Amino acid sequence: MAAVWAENSYCQRRQVGALIVKDKMIISDGYNGTPSGFENNCEDETGATKAYVLHAEANAITKIACSNNNSKGATLYVTASPCIECAKLIIQAGIKRVVYSEKYRLTEGIELLERANIEIVYIGKEE
């Protein structure tokens, strides 16, 4: 489902989707993109990703901050391995388990999650 959600992203360079599940219910979702109310395109004229584009995990986590729910003890499903910036948010959001399907060359995000004793599950992408 996170992979299907990634297809909603307007970003050209990379599309990432995330879902947050708690008590067997999807409590949030996100894909990489600009903040609410901003233009949808993620890249500038040179094709570079704009500095204010949020990652899928950040969008899913901050969406909960705008809701009456909370992510304590939840599982995050994400199509790509989290970067270090998102890893910090995942830890502070009280998420206890991260399931991802695409490895990234930088592993510092995953290493940080491991240090925080967050359960990490890698599942290969189905083609």
Ligand SMILES: [Zn+2]
């Ligand atoms: Zn990130």
